[in-house]
Amino acid sequence: MNNAAALQATALGKRYGSNWALHNCDLSIPPGSVTALVGPNGAGKTTLLQLAVGLIEPTTGTISVLGHGPRTEPLAVLPRVGFVAQDHPLPRRFTIGETLKLGRELNSSWDDAVADRRIDELGLSRRQRIQTLSGGQQAQVALTLALAKRPQLLLLDEPVASLDPLARREFLTGVLQAVADAGITVVLSSHIVADLERICDRLIILANGRTQIVGTIEEILAGHRLLTGPRTDAGAVARVHQVIRESHTERQTTLLVRANGHVYDACWEMHEVDLEEIVLAYLGMTSAAARVEARAEAAR
Amino acid sequence: MIEFHLETRSGVPTYLQLVQQVRQAVRLGILHPGDQLPTVKEVVEQLTINPNTVLRAYRELDLEGLVEGRRGVGTFIASGQPPVPPNDVKTLRSSLQRWIDRARTAGLDDENMAALFVDTLRPPSISQVA
Numbered sequence: 099m100n101n102a103a104a105l106q107a108t109a110l111g112k113r114y115g116s117n118w119a120l121h122n123c124d125l126s127i128p129p130g131s132v133t134a135l136v137g138p139n140g141a142g143k144t145t146l147l148q149l150a151v152g153l154i155e156p157t158t159g160t161i162s163v164l165g166h167g168p169r170t171e172p173l174a175v176l177p178r179v180g181f182v183a184q185d186h187p188l189p190r191r192f193t194i195g196e197t198l199k200l201g202r203e204l205n206s207s208w209d210d211a212v213a214d215r216r217i218d219e220l221g222l223s224r225r226q227r228i229q230t231l232s233g234g235q236q237a238q239v240a241l242t243l244a245l246a247k248r249p250q251l252l253l254l255d256e257p258v259a260s261l262d263p264l265a266r267r268e269f270l271t272g273v274l275q276a277v278a279d280a281g282i283t284v285v286l287s288s289h290i291v292a293d294l295e296r297i298c299d300r301l302i303i304l305a306n307g308r309t310q311i312v313g314t315i316e317e318i319l320a321g322h323r324l325l326t327g328p329r330t331d332a333g334a335v336a337r338v339h340q341v342i343r344e345s346h347t348e349r350q351t352t353l354l355v356r357a358n359g360h361v362y363d364a365c366w367e368m369h370e371v372d373l374e375e376i377v378l379a380y381l382g383m384t385s386a387a388a389r390v391e392a393r394a395e396a397a398r
Numbered sequence: 399m400i401e402f403h404l405e406t407r408s409g410v411p412t413y414l415q416l417v418q419q420v421r422q423a424v425r426l427g428i429l430h431p432g433d434q435l436p437t438v439k440e441v442v443e444q445l446t447i448n449p450n451t452v453l454r455a456y457r458e459l460d461l462e463g464l465v466e467g468r469r470g471v472g473t474f475i476a477s478g479q480p481p482v483p484p485n486d487v488k489t490l491r492s493s494l495q496r497w498i499d500r501a502r503t504a505g506l507d508d509e510n511m512a513a514l515f516v517d518t519l520r521p522p523s524i525s526q527v528a
Contacts, residue, residue: 271446278449296447
């Protein structure tokens, strides 16, 4: 089972009432990779992670984690998966020592050496109570609990959203060291796009419950171009390439396109685009589409 | 031992930045055959980057024959890498300095000079826009 995708979704969907939190999602995450799940709040990131650990059941399609279904074979999945939920909840009145003891009792694969080394490296004492720790320290303790079960797959839901830049950097260093040490697969959701390029090798952009793009960062960078030229209609370009964002001034048109093969057109000057701009264009596209929908709704 | 740095806004992929820094350090004689590169874990800790990126950079350098990985020990600059003799570097640098002085007198700023240098370096067929 070593060659199985760490996480594989096929036509995966989750509906709450009439609202699809996740719709028709297909993706495959190779073992050993670090993948970012990017999208605005409400895009479906948490839903996907909760489906991966079997906290909720899919409405459509299937999800397989380390080769097994998280709902049908939880014992083949859960001991091998570390999950840090949003806001890294911990028992606030417990000391760090008590929290680690809880982790040891609840996890058969618990490794004291991993937990002890991390707590020492963080300069924390086992007698400190969780509620006296800073947000960054609490996040690090939550990560310690997840890593001490020696997972093959680590799922992190918005792990750094509430942390200051230094704490964010230290937390991510801890995650990446675990990747270097144990070759684990990491999937982390984030609405912060800065720094993704240095941390991740793959990206999934989610918006409105749908995957907008899935791929390695290199593929994504190579597949997008910014075109500038004299003011014109985007129609001709849109017939060949997918126009993600267009803007016009009186004399100039600027298009961000997902190129379908090579862009050869003397009318356009072609530029490379950085990852942050690509991500924002996708998120902007969907928020613009949502605004149009909202206006149409209001007019009815 | 060298310490890597990253330019996040350069547009150059991270692994390639690491590759270029090693090549540069060998060329300038900062790294010699037998010198060890930082371990993957050290680079991860220092730069907060994906270990797969470091591995990829080291693999690339290995394929080029510039470094050799010794299993369980680390990655080392391969023997038989003739670095530019430091004397040559010195002479070249001082003649480049004279060129820079002339260019500055002619009214070129740093950016103009860099553009001119890169453009001259590049074979003419590639400089044309794709």
